[in-house]
Amino acid sequence: MALRATLALLLAMLPAATARAAGLELLMFEQPGCLYCARWNAEVAPEYPLTAEGRAAPLRRLDLHSALPAGITLAAHPVFTPTFVVVADGVEAGRLEGYPGEDFFWPLLGSLLRGAGASPLD
Secondary structure (H helix, E strand, O other): HHHHHHEEEEEEEEHHHHHHOOOOOEEEOOOOHHHHHHHHHHOOOOOOHHHHHHHHEEEEEEEHHHHHHOOOOOOOOOOOEEEEEOOOOOEEEEEEOOOOOOHHHHHHHHHHHHOOOOOOOO
């Protein structure tokens, strides 16, 4: 009986934990000829969807010079490429301008995601 109650409690908590990250998305603003975009594509892009970060905030690529998709609200339109913007339910929650290299990208992204309400990224 105690096991059933514990299981019910854990299952009740699961939707709340996953709902926090459900509205997160990582926007990557890029443009043709961007060398740092190419570096990110080589160093991070293949593994991104396989990571906890990629599952918490799926990637959406956007051209720097295109209009924003409907439902996206940013503090300001990006100027540099790549610019990574974490959006929560379509509203900017944080951004990283430029690509500082793989060793710095992951911790910076993790910090942005946690600030936007992502569950622990294990």
